[in-house]
Amino acid sequence: MSATIATRHSRRVDIGQLGARYGTVGAAILIFAVFALASARFVSPSNISNILVQISVLTVISSGLTVAVASGEFDLSVGQVAGLSGVLVAGLMSWSGLSIPVAIGLSILAGTVLGIVNGVLVTRLRIPSLIATLAMGPIALGLNYAYDGGDSIYTSFPAMFYAIATGHVLGVVPVPIVIAIVVVAAFYVLVNRTRLGRALVATGSNLQAARLSGINVNRCRLIALTLSAFGAAMGGVMLTARLGTGQPGAGESYLMDSLTAVFLGMTAFKPGRATVQGTLVGVIIIGMLDNGLNLLGAPFYMQNEVRGVVMIAAVSLAVLRGEIRFF
């Protein structure tokens, strides 16, 4: 008999378990340290408060998107949904003369309805969410232009409305930070502590197994896409309060940023899973990079490049580490 070649199976050892869970948090701390060393202004209380205020809109939008991704669906319409709700709230107050709460309520409702439509397209017509929400983006933008003719809505809003962006709770904590914290907490509890959240996560992990476990997977996906649009619409309203005008294209950049934040978050805490806490880390990283590069006087195009690189890095890490259903 000819020579026998025997090879021994080597067991994969989880050396980097800790690194896998907290590597992204470590990266956030590292980025913070680097910018702190490079610029004294970066660590000043006013700048840190500034960063937190800047990322509050992104936090709200990304938290909603996280719920969609956790349930296995993409939502590529968040940017345009945010934009639509942003101009709606401006128009409803200044053109229609509605009161602040009614205007806010209606504009968030309008955005949420688009999320329901997304959900119906995905669950009833069985269009992959990637396609359905990709198509919903331009539809939302079209509605946006139809409403405002493509022009910004410049008027002064009721003073109380600006409080959403510039007010302080107890005279110290900026309102947008409080809103972001409340939204993050609510979505965290939803995903981790509720029956619905468990069902959403199960659906996102294995649709087939979830169905065979008696979970109503279509209901889960519909709710997830609705919540995603709800977060986007809320973010849109906050954005208008901050900008002081209703700008048709204001939401545009939030799609890319929120996706990047969610993907970054998938590399933290529970590798491969979209989590609200992970997304928050992702948002903070993006916020620090934006602000820090600005302070260091980096050329404007650098921010775009960094964004692209961070997204690629995040996705490749997320794919490497976990079993994720990407498209």
Added chain:
Amino acid sequence: MAASRRATKAASAEAAAVPASAAAERVLQARGIGKSFAGTTALADVDLDLHAGEMLALVGANGAGKSTLVKIICGAFGADAGTLEVGGRAIRPRRVSDAVAAGIAVAHQHVTIIRQLTGAENVMLGREPVRGGLIHDRTLVARAEALAQRFGVRIDLSCECDRLSLGELKILDILKALATGPRILILDEPTASLTVAETQLLFGFLADLKRHGLGILFISHHMNEVFAHCDRIAVLKDGRKVHEGAVAEITLPEVVRLMVGRTIEDTDWTSHAVADTGDADGVVALGDLRVGRLEVPALTVRRGEVVGIAGVLGAGQTALLECLAGAAPATAARVRLASLRRLPRSVAEAIDQGIYLVADDRLRKAIFRGLSVEENLLAGSLAQVSRHGFVRTGPARGIVRDIVGRLRVKCSGPTQDVMQLSGGNQQKVVFGRWLARIGRGTGQGISPVLLLDNPTEGVDVGAKAEIYALIRDLAQQGAAVLIASAEFSELIALCDRVYCISEARIAACVPRDELSEDRLLMEVN
């Protein structure tokens, strides 16, 4: 064990002597092939010879190692041990293209013909002649036709393939494999989806191929085809070759006995069928049910009974169990299923009735990858562990600890990623999902109906025994268990009765005292 190995070696040496005297060239020589997956031995010390111009049948029960051996020969898997020679030259295929280059072609069970392309385009797929960067159609058609002519194929290659019959597609598929100019052709269950007439057409074609000097390795569950058309036969049993010799020198019952072996280790079977339950019709009673291609004229399961379904892989067992669990559509004339008089409309409804499915293909249909043991265990009883929509963490954890303890799931804790568990422990978690549900919420007090589809797939021996004990336990407590398994020894170990699927129909029901692997193998063929 050593003695049996020696005996096997002697037998194979003897068998090899027969065609050598006929001076046929040896095109494939495999020696000492071994392969294990995560500690489970799939193949051990397998020798195989294939000669030019012969058709060698490779047979064995499900899980005997046939497909592993084929995958090693065609380069899809690397072997852990052993050598391969093609035409006297040693090869070590690392991927499929290496094996193709060495002269090995495979036609898989399912046809890989693209129906929108013409026959010629399909045959030349991936080898299109190119001129100036563009496909040269005339050369392509000429080459395909030359190939067809050489092997005596008379199929119109110019028309699109969706007009061809399945038998013709199968022949095209083989012709496509032949376009690489192989010396060895491996056919995996080539007649699986063919009608009798198409099968005859195929065997006529294969006889022609043998005359062209090809060595054909023929894998089939259909013993009659093996005995009618093959020259020699090799039998695998539990990853070892237990026989190799001329077909003419062996009989069908002998082959079946070799495939099955004679040791049946499980002895502690006791019937727990509840004789006097007051529901003489059974908890499950089906009449004239049709799901997909499968017909079920009648099927009954009583309280405390473990009833088996035997059939070759893909005979429709999965669809049958899934339709009972509300997960697949089916039509039925008469249904009695727990308190339902029709098939459940959704999985949720089935679960409310106390009907629980342990699906086959764990990773695809039962396990939530990346989620914790707790999340996996509670996925079927979220409503039961929640109040006002919020999961009650304490009681939920309590249930999880209870199940993990009862099933002896080896895990570091409820939060461990389920994918870090062994296959056996993963399967316990899948069972545990329903143990957590039984006796909670609706369905309380109803004797449960358990539908088990290949419940010990990819599970090691120890966990297998524990799962068997669990199934017996559940039956003892009054559950009605319907179990489909590809392993007949499993059905024999567990069942009071076994329904057998033959030709897309549940034709026979073998009672406990007549159960044997030979009998089941005969019934499903």
